Amino acid sequence: MEPNIATSIGPIQLDRPVMLASGILGISLDVFNRLYRSGAGAVVTKSLSTEPWEGYPNPTIFSVNGGGWINAVGLSNPGAENFAKMIEPNKDVPIIVSLVGSIPEDFEKMVKEFQNCKVTAYELNLSCPHVAKVGLEVGDDPELVKKIVSTVKNSTNVPVIAKVGLGTTHYLKTVGTAIDSGIDAITAINTVRAMAIDVETQRPILSNKYGGLSGTPIKPIALRCVYEISSKYDIPIIGCGGISTWEDAIEFFLAGASAIQLGSAIGDNWIDVFNEINNGISQYMKKKNYSKIEEMIGLAKKS
Amino acid sequence: MEPNIATSIGPIQLDRPVMLASGILGISLDVFNRLYRSGAGAVVTKSLSTEPWEGYPNPTIFSVNGGGWINAVGLSNPGAENFAKMIEPNKDVPIIVSLVGSIPEDFEKMVKEFQNCKVTAYELNLSCPHVAKVGLEVGDDPELVKKIVSTVKNSTNVPVIAKVGLGTTHYLKTVGTAIDSGIDAITAINTVRAMAIDVETQRPILSNKYGGLSGTPIKPIALRCVYEISSKYDIPIIGCGGISTWEDAIEFFLAGASAIQLGSAIGDNWIDVFNEINNGISQYMKKKNYSKIEEMIGLAKKS
Amino acid sequence: MDLQRNHNHTTIVTIEKVIDETPTVRTLVFSDDVMSDVLPGQFAMVWIPGINELPMSVMISDESGKAAFTVRKHGESSTGLFNVKVGEKIGIRGPYGNSFDLKEGKLLLVGGGTGLVPMMRLLTHVRPTDDVTVLIGAKSKDEVFFEDLANRLLEKNAHQVIVSTDDGSYGEKGFVTDLVEKYVEQTKFDGVYVCGPEIMMYKTVQSAHSRGIFVQASLERMMKCGVGICGSCCVGEDLVCKDGTVFDGQHLSENKEFGKFHRNKAGILENY
C-alpha cells in the first residue's frame, strides 16, 4: 500500500506535509502556483502589514560561511490590500496568509481585505526578530498576544496559526497565551536574532545590523522547541527551522509536528527540495509500514 | 613593531586573548598546562559544584551533521574540594574557576575551597541549558543572580565573571542584574538548548533528551549577544560561542569583546587552534597597524 | 582558497583602477580570479559598505585575474558605488545567474547603457568565424561608451558596431529598437542578444521572435538575495536571479509581466 502523506494540522487539511515558509519567494501568485506544482503542500505568504513596506536597504541577506543565512529584509511587503487583490484569482493553491502588525485592529483590518480570497489559514507572525514594534516585540507581550489572537479568531472562521520564536519573553509562555486565546495551531520557530561583522571594513554587514539566523544552524534549536511545545501542550504544531532533508522532516514529526515549513533550504537546493522531501517521507513510511503521517507524530516522546 | 596580543578584561590581565571555555578538557591540571603551552591565554575549568557529580549517562555528546555539537554532559565534575586540591600546585597557568550552584551559600563554600590556589578569576555559570536547578534556572531568576553575585563578590578579592546564555528570562536582564550586583565581567554565551532525534530508532539521541548546541551554528547568535551587551552596558565582555578561526575572534573584538573563549573548535581542529588564532590576530593587527587589542574593541559599533 | 570559496559569502576586494566612461558611467577594476572568469550574463551582488548592496553585471578587464563593474550613477546606491575611489574596498558575492547560449554564424548584439556590460563579455566568446553586428543605443553623444572596446574585441571578426542616439548627436538618429527592426528584417540572424532598458529588450525580443529568430534577453529586477530566497526579483513565475537573468524569446513571449510590469521595493507591481 502506497503511504499517504496528507496531514491535518487541527482544522487544516493538506495533501502534502511540506510547506513554503513565510517570506521565502512569497510575493507572487504565479510563483505560488509554481511552488505548489513543485510539491509544496501549502505556501505561506510574506508577512503582510496594513500598509506597503519597503523594508531595509540591502544588504538584507548574508550567507554564513558555516551554513545558514542571516536576513533583515525588514518585512518588505506590498501591504494586505494589494496582496489580497493579487491572490484573488487563486483557486488551486492552499495559501496561508501571514500577517504582522502592532495592534489587534491592524490584524482585524487585514483579515477583512482577504474576505474574497481562498485562504487556507492565517499565520500571525509574533516572532520577527529584527523589526521594531511588530513581530517579537508583539510576541513578547502576553497581553497583546491575547488580544490579537482573540480579535483575529472573532473576525474569521478560517483557522488561525501563531508563529513563535526565541524572543525576550519565553516562547512557551507565548504559546500558552495563544492557546488560551483560541489559536488553532502553532508554527515554531522563526529565525533567531543574530549578526555578522565584516573584519575588513569593520562594520556589521546587514544594513539593519541585526538580522535573523535561518537554515541548518537553527535546526537543533527548532526541533527542541517543537518537542518542548508538544510535551507541554496539546496543540497541532508546524515545525520550521533549518529543515533541508527528509530526515530532518521526520525528526520534526517524531518530535510532535503535524507538518513542516522550510525556507532557507531553497537557497541551497532550489525548489526541487519539496519533492525530494516528500519522496523521502514516503520511502520512510513504506519502510516503517506507516499508512499515515499521523502514526509517527510525537513518537520520540514515548521513549 | 610586533603587535601585542595581551588583553585586559577589566581587572583580569591575560597575555593572550583566546581562552579555553568551561567544560572542554577541563578536569586536569596536567591538561591545563599543556593547553597553556599550546597558546591558550587562560583556561576555564569545568563548572564545579559543592559535591562531585557523575553527570548524565552517555550519549552525552552528539555531532550535528551540518556542524556543531549538542552536549548534555550534565555538569559531571569532581566537586570543588577535590578540584581545588588538584590545582593547588599550579604556578603558571591562569586558571579561571567556573562554579555552578543553586543558592548563594553553595558559591560561598566553593570559593573558600580555593583560598590556597592561584585563581585568576571565578566564572559563575548562570547559563547551563540542560541541568535542572542550576545554570539557566538560576540565571533566569534575577533575585537569585543578585544574591549570588553579591555573595561571591563579598567572599573574595579575585575578579568575578558571570556567564550568561539564552534562557527563559532575557539574558540582557541577567547581565544588568549582575552588573548592578558588582560583577567584573560577562562571558557570553553558553550553549543554546537544542535536541537531536534518531529517525531509525525514533528516540532523542542524548540520554538527557535535551542538550546544549555549541560550535559554528551558534556563532552569529553569540556575536549579536556580545554586540547587544556592549551596546547597552559598559562592562568588559568575553565572547564565546562557535569561534573557530581568527576572523571569528576579530568579529567578537569588533563587536565589543575584550577576550574570547572557545570549546567546540577543539573537537574539530584540536588544540593547535589556539596558536592558529593567536597568529591570525597578530597578522591582522599588523595589517591594520594596531599595537594593542584594545584599539579594535567595539569598532563595529561606530559604523 | 578560491576553489573552496563559498560563493554566497561576501568577499572583500579593493578597487585598483577607476575608468570614466562618460560623465555618469564609471568602470571600477579589481582583482578576483572567480569574477574574472564568469560567464557572459552572470552578475554579482556588490556591497558598498555603509550604503547598499546592488546586483551588477560583471564587466571584463584587459588584465587577466581581474574583473570590473561598470556603473551608471543614478540613485543613492549606484552613486555610492560610482564614488568608490582607488584603494577603497567593496564586497562581492556570486557569480549568480545563467548565461547566454551563444549561437554560431550571424549574430546581433543589442545593448543600451550599462546593459552593454554583459554584451562586452559575450564578445570575448564569439568565434573568429562569426559575423557580428553590435547595436549600441544611447540618449545622446556624451552617453556613448564601449564603442571602441566593441570594435577592438571584434578585430578578428567580420563585424560592424553601430551607434544610435535618440537625439542624433552621434551615429544614427533614433531609437536603437528601430535599428533592430531594420536589421532583423534584412538579415536572418542565428542569434540575437539584448540587454538594456526593459522596453528595449521587449521590442527587440518581439522583432526577432516574431520572425522565428533565436533571441535572448538578460533581465533586471529588484534583487535582495540573488539566490532565490527573497522573491523580490520575480517576473511572472520566474525568478530572475535563479532562472535567469537570461531568458529565451519563446519563454519571454509567454511571460505575463515581461515588458509590462516590474515590482518595486515593497513588491508592488508597477507599470514600465
Next chain:
Amino acid sequence: MDLQRNHNHTTIVTIEKVIDETPTVRTLVFSDDVMSDVLPGQFAMVWIPGINELPMSVMISDESGKAAFTVRKHGESSTGLFNVKVGEKIGIRGPYGNSFDLKEGKLLLVGGGTGLVPMMRLLTHVRPTDDVTVLIGAKSKDEVFFEDLANRLLEKNAHQVIVSTDDGSYGEKGFVTDLVEKYVEQTKFDGVYVCGPEIMMYKTVQSAHSRGIFVQASLERMMKCGVGICGSCCVGEDLVCKDGTVFDGQHLSENKEFGKFHRNKAGILENY
C-alpha cells in the same frame, strides 16, 4: 555515501550475527564498510539506544564489509550491548584514535579479555616473515577465547599462541605478566603490543621498556565524547581518545598516572 560520511555523526547499523565467545563475552557482527577497514587499535563509540554509549574496539569479521564488537557483560551498559539481538539496531560513530606501529621480525602480542580485540586486528596486519608470539591471559578456562582465531590468523607465520589462566584450569598456570617477563627475558623482540587490564599493560610495558624493547599499549579510560572535547579520558596530560589510545612505552614511562590512577565518572582520580 560512505566517503562523505561525517565520522562523528552516529550511523545506525543492524546486528546480523551474535557469537557467544564465553558465557560472558559475545561478538556482535554488522555490516559497515568504514568500520570493517579501521586500523588496529582504533575504536568506535557504540550507542545502545535507550541505555548508554560506550567506547568499543572494533573487532574484525571473517566477511568483507563487516565488522564486530566483542563485549564482556559487566555493568548495565555493557550488559545492554551484550543483550542486543540479531535484527536489533545500534548506533556507531568513529573510528577514533591512532593505531599500533607494527614492527617487523619477532613480535609479541599480549592480550587479556576483550583487550584481545585490537590484537586480533593487529594479527591481520603481520607480514608472512614475522615470527609471532601471542600470550592470552584469562582468569580460568571458561574465560578463554580467540585462541583458535589467533592460530588461524597466523597459519602462514612462524608462531605460537600461549594461554595462561590464573587458576591453571587451562594452559599455563599464573598471571600472563609473568609469562611476558619470561619471554622478553629470553627473546629480543622487535615489538611488543599489549591491551588488557591496566595492571597487565603496566607490567608488560615495564618488562619490555626496561630492556629497551619497543612496546606499545592501548589504554582504556572513561570516555564521553571520543573526540577530545570532554576531557574525561585524560591520563596525565594525554587524552586517550585523541592522543591514543595507543602509546609507546617511552611515553607511558613518563606518565604520572598510567598504571596508577584512572578517573571515575565525576572525574575524580582513583587508584587502580
